[in-house]
Amino acid sequence: MVSPVTRLAAGVLAIAGAAVFGANDAAQAQTSVKIGYAISRTGPNAGGAAVSTIPNYDLWVKEVNAAGGLKLGDKRVPIEIVQYDDRSSAEEAARALERLISQDKVDFILSPWGTGLNLAVGPILNKAGYPHLAATAVTDRAPELAKRWPNSFWLLGTSADASKTLVELLVKLRTEGKIGDTVAMASIADGFGIDLSAAARPALTAAKFKLVYDKTYPIGTQDLGPIVNEAKGLNPDVFIAFSYPPDTLGITEQSRIAGFNPKVFYTGVGTAFPLFRQKFGANAEGVMGIGGWSGDSPAIKDYLARHKAASANGAEPDRWASAVTYASLQMLQQAIERVGKIDRAAVINDLQTGTFDTVIGKIKLENNMPTKYWWVGQWQGGEFYGVGPAANEGARSAVVPKPAWKAQ
């Protein structure tokens, strides 16, 4: 006769035992690939993360799992996601990643959004030996960082390169007689704007452009009217704003209202967002901005369609970092599948040396960085095409002068 209590205890033991053995089984035969990330769901970075990063992570995981999972050897293993909100704070991102590594024991980690957070988590990922595919970070220290942290890959390039490409394009337009040599430049007094304007200043001077206006404005400025009005008064051939999304929209709107229509009108982050076209419609035409993609390439068209189909409200990706982010995931997937097992050192090695087929074309990294980037894009016929560097495959020629603003 077994008492109910004993039976209960035996039952509990059996369940506990099964759990322990089950866990052991799981460790031996990989039943899922655990991938973790901390992303800014809230805080000031949330706007960028929601456009460029989160939809791509979701899309990729959905697609891979729909195909049965990642191919490890001769079988497919589904992806299991562990995610946290880093609340746009470097400390929070660091804590979340420590947790992903030590407690959740994830196999791979996807990068957070933005330059600041990628710099913040770099040392942690390097120390733990995880590949770090920074797809949304622009920093001049990228080549140096790639050396210091051999596991880190800086896919969006350096701000000096961004400014240099823009100036090269301006030089070309001047040689063609399409623009004169006066430039007005406004920049946001925050990481990105400071870097880009600091690189553009000497590049413009070296190319013998006259910088007639060069002012910075603080982050969170709510009325960009004074900047636009003063720039308009100087009647420059080129207007450059190294701006963040809210000011990109604000500056464009103000310029339209003030009737400020220089031959080249260039704005910063956010120009490549679908929101830009949605807000300005036909007035987006001819506006240049940072980023761009080969809008005519079948791979991009296919990616655009899949992105739209996957998101709940048919949201489109931005025409710069989104495609790069998605390509970074394809690179990670191809590296993992080529290695055929969860071996992070081998995956890092494959990322350093392999060639990858992605939506933005074939990628082979040199010194942990791609060799080609889109730096200047332009809205042409409702699509944000890459126009610089002009040597890139699929580059369109820039439409200059920019067409006049239309009354809405």
Next chain:
Amino acid sequence: MTNAVLTGLMLGGMYALIAMGLTLQYGVARIMNLSYGEFLVAAAFASYWLFTGWALSPLLGLTLVIPLSFGVSYALYRVLLTPLVRRARTRDALEVESILATFGMMFIVQGIMLAMFGGAYYSYSFLAIPVQLLGESLALNRLMAFGLAVVIGLALYLALTRTRIGTSIRAVAVDPAAAQLVAINVAQTSALAFALGGALVATAGVLISMFLTFSASSGVVFTMKALIIVVMGGVGNLLGCLVAGLLLGLSEALVATYVDPGLTLAVNFALFLTVLLIKPAGLFGRAQR
């Protein structure tokens, strides 16, 4: 010069508009509402949703948003904040407790907006047409927001100074204990002031959404701005709010035009500190309450 002054006035009007609701909530009901900016953004989202989903102009949207926000704020005060008011022994204690309670509310409102709209930026164009004024082109939507700020400010000022209920609101702002002695229902009046503040912030949110880009996380910027203006103008003083807002907007525009756009924030804070040094209770504030 004309341009800088006009831009400054419009910016200042917007600032005053943003802050007027807080001066009622903080000055009269003594609720230091840290979720103030979130309510502003919520109204902006409501307006966005009505405009893009239902093609309802933001101006018509106001007729829906204002009563709704008034009701919501009233209910919030009655349900959530009244227990705090009852428990608090002094007004200072209430201030501290309301900070904690509304801090929590901030996360709730923000969370709801994030769940509904995600973290992305939102922006739409409405009345973004240039109009000529004194030979300068200005955006009609900004001009209208400024005009409404002035109209609302004056109407409220008149209501507060010329009507019986306005007088009782001011009495509660000055001394609730004494107000009670002259048969003013302090609880009722505070709830009314809080709800009125809620309606005002929603109005500001709808108007601002016509020309500013916003996201679920941008509330805190507005709370900070409103707080500076309220303190600068004198807590609970509508006229002070209007003057302080205009002062900040004008100084920003003038500095951006004639000195450097990079110094606007510095000038804002310098002005704020100067006012507090000379008049610690704000421009129109009373030293003693």
